[in-house]
Amino acid sequence: MKVLKLSAQGLPQSWISLEEAVLHYAADEVRWEMGQQVAVFRGGHNAVTGRQSVIEVNSIIGTKGVPNINPFDLKPSLSNAKLFARDRNVCAYCGGRFHEDDLTREHILPLAQQGRDHWMNVVTACRSCNHRKGNRTPEQARMPLLYAPYVPSLWEDFILRNRRILADQMEFLMAHLPRHSRLHA
Numbered sequence: 001m002k003v004l005k006l007s008a009q010g011l012p013q014s015w016i017s018l019e020e021a022v023l024h025y026a027a028d029e030v031r032w033e034m035g036q037q038v039a040v041f042r043g044g045h046n047a048v049t050g051r052q053s054v055i056e057v058n059s060i061i062g063t064k065g066v067p068n069i070n071p072f073d074l075k076p077s078l079s080n081a082k083l084f085a086r087d088r089n090v091c092a093y094c095g096g097r098f099h100e101d102d103l104t105r106e107h108i109l110p111l112a113q114q115g116r117d118h119w120m121n122v123v124t125a126c127r128s129c130n131h132r133k134g135n136r137t138p139e140q141a142r143m144p145l146l147y148a149p150y151v152p153s154l155w156e157d158f159i160l161r162n163r164r165i166l167a168d169q170m171e172f173l174m175a176h177l178p179r180h181s182r183l184h185a
Helices: 020-025 080-086 127-133 154-160 167-174
Strands: 003-007 012-016 031-045 052-063 101-109 122-127
Touching: 003 020, 003 031, 003 167, 012 020, 012 080, 012 154, 020 031, 020 052, 031 167, 080 101, 080 122, 080 154, 101 127, 127 167
Parallel strands: 003 052
Antiparallel strands: 003 012, 031 052, 101 122
């Protein structure tokens, strides 16, 4: 399970482990918290008061300090898992929905024709369509795209990075997605 760490201003910073979250709580770096309580850590007893230390961790925390991510500079890293999630496992050519094992990263302008490996030049394709298209553009192969590629926003990227998002974390992230996002259900 991961905790969604936000800046004090509410911008996503990273997915962190429960242990990393406890360190933020212990260092008094948590400015605010949202979502449900996901863990309780119990420490030692105070020699003077006899009270046991307790840290309750929420699923979403806002931390003090200056964000280390500028959302306007963000260029989300490209991976097949994130690409397939962006495109909802749908082939851009035949429209079929496939298991990840049956999908490929398809370059609209092929690398052999000086195409580049970036979000705006890649779509999800089934193995059959990718093989049929080969080193041709969609126009050359007479295989029109069924949808256009796009660069995920900061909020979409945080959803695409984590396969096991808690309901309250997903609700928070989904509330910030651009209207055109394919990640809307």
